[in-house]
Structure formats: C-alpha cells, structure tokens
Amino acid sequence: MNTPWGPSETEWDKTIAEGIVQVSTPSHGGIAVFGPAADKLSREAKLFPIRLDGKLFFEEDCDWAIVAAEFPEHFPDVDPDKVKESLERWNKEYLRLKAVPS
Numbered sequence: 275m276n277t278p279w280g281p282s283e284t285e286w287d288k289t290i291a292e293g294i295v296q297v298s299t300p301s302h303g304g305i306a307v308f309g310p311a312a313d314k315l316s317r318e319a320k321l322f323p324i325r326l327d328g329k330l331f332f333e334e335d336c337d338w339a340i341v342a343a344e345f346p347e348h349f350p351d352v353d354p355d356k357v358k359e360s361l362e363r364w365n366k367e368y369l370r371l372k373a374v375p376s
Contacts, residue, residue, distance in 0.1 A: 336364035
C-alpha cells in the first residue's frame with residue numbers, strides 16, 4: 275500500500291477491521307482508513323488525516339487515538355484512558371470540535 279511515509283511493508287500491515295489497516299514502513303507508520311469505514315468517521319475526525327490515494331492516514335504516534343476514539347469497538351485491548359490521554363496531549367482541537375454540538 276502506498277502511504278505518506280513510503281510503501282508499506284506488507285508483512286507488517288495489520289487489518290484491524292474492514293477498511294482500517296495499521297501500516298508500517300521502514301521509517302514510520304500509522305493507520306489507514308478507507309471505504310465504508312472512512313464514511314463512518316465524524317466530520318471532526320476527517321479534518322486531521324493525511325489524504326493519499328483515496329485513503330485517510332492517521333500518524334502512529336499522535337493521531338492513532340482519533341481512530342481508536344471513533345471506532346472503540348475495534349480497539350478492545352486499548353485502555354480508554356490511554357486514548358483520552360493521547361487526545362488531550364496531541365489532538366486538543368479534535369476534542370474541542372467534538373464537544374461543540376452539530
């Protein structure tokens with residue numbers, strides 16, 4: 275898969291759910307969201323990814339928690355407090371926007 279960080283190392287890619295794939299490259303990685311899964315993302319979440327080849331890429335160090343917050347059912351082993359902690363540290367704008375009524 276083409277990623278913003280270069281070609282993915284297929285053997286290291288991990289399907290989390292349909293349309294949600296953890297990708298890795300020799301230098302970096304993240305989570306790709308595409309197809310129907312991308313359509314399910316909130317408008318707030320769609321403001322933050324890198325867009326490439328019709329996919330939305332969320333960087334592995336700072337933006338992974340947006341995907342975990344949007345799809346908690348696909349991250350059952352991730353502590354919700356860790357997601358919140360990451361969002362508060364790296365994605366305050368996402369949290370602020372999610373708090374504003376539509």
